[in-house]
Amino acid sequence: MRNTENNYGWLTISLHWLAAGTIIGLFSLGFWMVDLSYYDTWYKQGADLHKSIGALLFLLMLFRVIWKYLQVTPLPINEHSKFEQNAAHIVHKLLYLMIFAIMLTGYLISTADGRAIAVFNWFSIASLGSFFANQADIAGLIHKYLAYSLITVVVFHVIGALKHHFIDKDKTLIRMLSNKAVKQVNSST
Amino acid sequence: MKKVLVAATLASLLLSPLSQAADYIIDDKGGHASINFKIKHLGYSWLTGRFDNFNGKFSYDPTNIDASTIEVAIDTNSINSNHGERDKHLRGGDYLNVAKFSDAKFVSSSITDIGNDKLLVKGLFTLHGVSKEITIDAVKIGEGQDPWGGYRAGFSGTTKIGLKDFGINANLGPTSTHVEISLHIEGVKK
Numbered sequence: 001m002r003n004t005e006n007n008y009g010w011l012t013i014s015l016h017w018l019a020a021g022t023i024i025g026l027f028s029l030g031f032w033m034v035d036l037s038y039y040d041t042w043y044k045q046g047a048d049l050h051k052s053i054g055a056l057l058f059l060l061m062l063f064r065v066i067w068k069y070l071q072v073t074p075l076p077i078n079e080h081s082k083f084e085q086n087a088a089h090i091v092h093k094l095l096y097l098m099i100f101a102i103m104l105t106g107y108l109i110s111t112a113d114g115r116a117i118a119v120f121n122w123f124s125i126a127s128l129g130s131f132f133a134n135q136a137d138i139a140g141l142i143h144k145y146l147a148y149s150l151i152t153v154v155v156f157h158v159i160g161a162l163k164h165h166f167i168d169k170d171k172t173l174i175r176m177l178s179n180k181a182v183k184q185v186n187s188s189t
Numbered sequence: 190m191k192k193v194l195v196a197a198t199l200a201s202l203l204l205s206p207l208s209q210a211a212d213y214i215i216d217d218k219g220g221h222a223s224i225n226f227k228i229k230h231l232g233y234s235w236l237t238g239r240f241d242n243f244n245g246k247f248s249y250d251p252t253n254i255d256a257s258t259i260e261v262a263i264d265t266n267s268i269n270s271n272h273g274e275r276d277k278h279l280r281g282g283d284y285l286n287v288a289k290f291s292d293a294k295f296v297s298s299s300i301t302d303i304g305n306d307k308l309l310v311k312g313l314f315t316l317h318g319v320s321k322e323i324t325i326d327a328v329k330i331g332e333g334q335d336p337w338g339g340y341r342a343g344f345s346g347t348t349k350i351g352l353k354d355f356g357i358n359a360n361l362g363p364t365s366t367h368v369e370i371s372l373h374i375e376g377v378k379k
Contacts, residue, residue: 113273
């Protein structure tokens with residue numbers, strides 16, 4: 001279950017792909033729903049679903065970060081250059097940062113007028129009130145452009161993974177698919 | 190001579206409020222005015238809202254109502270339907286597009302007294318960058334001294350506008366093509 005120096009544990013792997021699928025899904029849903037007209041069936045359901053799933057993603061991401069710091073991070077694999085390692089770290093940090101910023105701005109849109117966010121019919125997240133003028137509009141704009149930026153960074157993340165798999169033919173991508181991908185990382189690199 | 194002067198002064202004091210149109214500032218600062226709207230939701234109920242920020246002035250002469258005028262400017266960004274996400278949509282490009290059209294304006298062109306304190310206020314209404322002639326059915330509520338040394342007059346008015354007439358083409362359904370606007374204004378004499 002836990003990460004080792006060589007491999008990601010199955011829980012880390014599952015969380016990664018669950019978050020990845022959810023984020024792509026939320027982006028697609030959000031991109032699609034903002035152009036729905038008032039009389040579309042999904043006009044209301046789409047937004048409700050987007051908010052509910054977003055709230056659950058927050059819990060997932062929170063757990064992911066805690067889980068990340070409760071265990072070792074696998075060492076970079078031998079083939080990775082210093083430049084690649086740095087680039088990957090920056091991209092990973094950016095991804096985390098942007099995901100949390102997008103969730104925060106989403107919260108600020110929906111709670112700007114004091115309303116709570118209903119997460120399905122299970123529970124609701126209270127509003128903390130309005131923090132600044134035109135909160136819904138400003139948070140909405142930031143939410144939108146951060147989401148576009150996030151997907152741009154995701155594209156780089158995916159291109160990186162595919163490049164390692166198909167061009168460098170190393171285990172970078174396999175390590176995120178199997179907890180037995182690498183036998184021994186050479187710790188001298 | 191002195192008596193004549195006193196008499197003339199008294200006469201002019203008595204007559205002046207009757208013979209001259211008075212200018213009033215709409216008391217939006219004191220919150221004695223509101224601009225509300227309502228539109229059918231799906232045809233099942235009324236959705237009501239308001240514009241929180243606006244200002245205006247009018248000139249009113251009870252003895253010569255036809256000479257009266259009114260001007261109101263509305264900050265469209267201040268739309269408030271008591272639902273933050275809906276207001277965000279209403280401010281957006283599909284509806285008021287406040288980033289581009291931050292002001293709505295009504296300037297009267299003619300005011301007609303139709304009796305029983307009722308007035309027909311015609312004028313140019315500019316909303317969403319489109320100017321159109323509209324008629325407001327108005328009624329005078331009252332006028333007189335206020336307890337703080339001022340003089341006030343108040344009116345109510347309603348009108349109905351088509352969203353499409355003002356270039357707002359969002360489809361809210363067949364029963365929601367028009368919005369009713371009502372103004373409740375109290376002016377303080379300058």
